Amino acid sequence: MNAKKDIRKFSLEEMITEFEQLQEPKFRARQVYEWLWKKSARSFDEMTSLSKELRIKMQERFLLQAVQEHIVQKSKDGTVKLGMSLHDKRLIEGVMIPDDDRNTACVSSQVGCSLSCSFCATGFLKRDRNLDWGEIYDQVILLNKYALEYTNKPLTNIVYMGMGEPLLNYDNVMKSIRIITSPEGLNMAQKRITVSTSGIAKGITRLTDEGMKFNLALSLHAATDEKRDKIMEINHSNNLETVMNALTYFHQKTGNKVTFEYILFDKFNDTMEDADNLVKLYNKVPSFINLIEYNNVEGVTLKKAKSEKRNEFVAYLRNRGVNVAVRRSRGKDIDAACGQLANKNETAA
Numbered sequence: 377m378n379a380k381k382d383i384r385k386f387s388l389e390e391m392i393t394e395f396e397q398l399q400e401p402k403f404r405a406r407q408v409y410e411w412l413w414k415k416s417a418r419s420f421d422e423m424t425s426l427s428k429e430l431r432i433k434m435q436e437r438f439l440l441q442a443v444q445e446h447i448v449q450k451s452k453d454g455t456v457k458l459g460m461s462l463h464d465k466r467l468i469e470g471v472m473i474p475d476d477d478r479n480t481a482c483v484s485s486q487v488g489c490s491l492s493c494s495f496c497a498t499g500f501l502k503r504d505r506n507l508d509w510g511e512i513y514d515q516v517i518l519l520n521k522y523a524l525e526y527t528n529k530p531l532t533n534i535v536y537m538g539m540g541e542p543l544l545n546y547d548n549v550m551k552s553i554r555i556i557t558s559p560e561g562l563n564m565a566q567k568r569i570t571v572s573t574s575g576i577a578k579g580i581t582r583l584t585d586e587g588m589k590f591n592l593a594l595s596l597h598a599a600t601d602e603k604r605d606k607i608m609e610i611n612h613s614n615n616l617e618t619v620m621n622a623l624t625y626f627h628q629k630t631g632n633k634v635t636f637e638y639i640l641f642d643k644f645n646d647t648m649e650d651a652d653n654l655v656k657l658y659n660k661v662p663s664f665i666n667l668i669e670y671n672n673v674e675g676v677t678l679k680k681a682k683s684e685k686r687n688e689f690v691a692y693l694r695n696r697g698v699n700v701a702v703r704r705s706r707g708k709d710i711d712a713a714c715g716q717l718a719n720k721n722e723t724a725a
């Protein structure tokens with residue numbers, strides 16, 4: 377007997393071909409596609425506009441492997457961290473961050489991460505596998521459910537800043553964005569989506585050439601190669617000049633400003649000389665800077681910068697006309713903040 381095919385791997389055209397083989401009309405394929413993506417059905421039985429006979433036929437022929445909720449944790453500040461299990465029992469995490477005017481989902485793109493940035497808990501997990509585009513999409517759907525439940529408002533923004541380096545899972549990340557932004561999916565505008573990369577220059581050039589127009593953020597964290605080499609291995613193969621060239625190309629083609637994410641670490645990158653180097657990079661491409669408060673991670677020598685240092689740093693940037701925002705940490709009490717996603721509270725079901 378043939379192995380069952382994963383129904384969520386089909387494009388609409390492929391679905392139509394499959395349904396022709398089942399001697400079902402084209403519009404049925406469209407209905408099923410809509411159930412899978414627009415209505416996010418998690419089983420064939422939920423597809424109630426289809427006959428029972430067809431649902432049984434589909435069950436015999438296809439697999440429907442939706443991501444399942446595993447553990448939900450709610451922070452004092454309203455942030456929700458969702459542990460999710462995949463069909464092969466692997467675990468991932470995603471976060472929903474409510475704010476006055478927006479609800480943001482932070483999604484994972486890989487199980488673990490291969491890049492081992494020295495300050496990041498996810499980097500300790502090593503990369504296990506890439507998520508497929510349906511698994512990325514499912515995180516958005518599940519986090520949207522919590523946005524509605526806790527705030528009565530749907531998600532407004534999506535950031536690819538959870539576990540993994542999105543541009544090392546390029547095809548699945550782009551496919552997930554295409555379905556999220558398509559009328560067959562969530563019909564969300566690309567400008568509501570931000571992909572955060574540690575600096576994969578080729579990926580940045582490729583997505584620019586493909587006409588993608590979402591927002592790009594660079595996890596910068598150090599403004600010279602000498603310092604960046606010490607905390608981010610990726611900088612050895614993608615140095616700042618290469619990455620800045622790719623970001624400039626992205627800006628020229630899309631008109632989008634770039635965001636630099638900069639975590640301030642105590643006595644590592646928080647001096648006025650560091651601030652000055654950051655201003656130099658900022659002036660190379662139209663951009664914003666997000667200064668992020670670090671959450672100390674067990675076993676990591678880098679520590680959160682002192683608040684006086686942070687204030688001096690911010691003032692230095694602002695006095696030089698830099699557009700900078702200080703991002704306070706969210707979900708600290710449930711290990712949901714930046715760099716803390718590490719499946720800490722989970723064991724496979």
Ligand code: SF4
Pocket residue numbers: 489490491492493496497498499538539540541574595715
């Ligand atoms: S910061 Fe991002 S790229 Fe670096 S180890 Fe963590 S998840 Fe991977």
